[in-house]
Amino acid sequence: MLLLAVDTATPAVTAALHDGSAVVAESSRVDARRHGELLLPAVDRVLAEAGVTLDAVTAVVAGVGPGPYTGLRVGLVTAATFGSALGVPVYGLCTLDGLAWASGLEGPFVVATDARRKEVYWARYDSARRRVDGPSVDRPADIAERVAGLPAVGAGALLYPDTFPDARAPEHVSAAALASLAAEKLADDPSGAGFPPPQPLYLRRPDAQVPKNYKVVTPQ
Known part of the structure; x- marks a missing residue:
């Protein structure tokens, strides 16, 4: 291989x-x-x-x-x-699973990356190998109770210490x-059946949008 x-x-x-x-x-x-x-x-x-x-x-x-x-x-x-x-x-x-794996943590913990717009992409794990919640995208304050008391890894955790006071490395995947x-x-499993498809996981609409009410030019 x-x-x-x-x-x-x-x-x-x-x-x-x-x-x-x-x-x-x-x-x-x-x-x-x-x-x-x-x-x-x-x-x-x-x-x-x-x-x-x-x-x-x-x-x-x-x-x-x-x-x-x-x-x-x-x-x-x-x-x-x-x-x-x-x-x-x-x-x-x-991607969050890669951060979880690299953390080496074995107890419950959270992975959070920067989603911009004052939000984080996040997921909860019960070990470095098993995700039990997410991935989701939310404002940190909206998930504070759900992640309270848990260590957190990732750039998103480092950005919002009020929600993730126990932020740890690694910062990036x-x-x-x-x-x-x-x-x-x-x-x-050599068949690879347990892998998700190699398709983008966006969780929300892209930042770039088609302009509204733009002028339509038609041929004469």
Whole structure:
């Protein structure tokens, strides 16, 4: 197995390779405005670091979010393109699950990322491997009672200390965590039936909207 993982659902543009036993290369850069520019160079770096070419990849996994519309699509379209070109399966994974996995926490806890608009994308876990609530998008104050007393990881938790007073690392998802989680899931079920489809998880309408009452120009 050589699994390529990518995620662009958060400001982190991240890629990693996993050989079925361990992560063999990873690259992450935090830049919320340059997902499209940074992802392919990140993939090139991890391939070079591992000393392999793209055609050695046997499966691709992509973070499906939740995340902002434009950035999220960069990773998913790239993953789908690689899968089609290589003729290999493409699996989706919830980005919040990758953060949960990387946290290493075993008791109940919360993962929260920045959803902008003074909201967070969040989910609740009873271990690093099992999500029990969400993902959802809400204003932090509206979920304060539901997450009270729980540790929280992710950039969203760090932004709102009143709701998440016990905020912890990691701040952003890493493709290395997604790759490790995917490798474990594939070891348990090689069919990949338990993965969500590699489709974007938006949870709300995109920020960009078609202008209303725009002038229609018709040919003369």
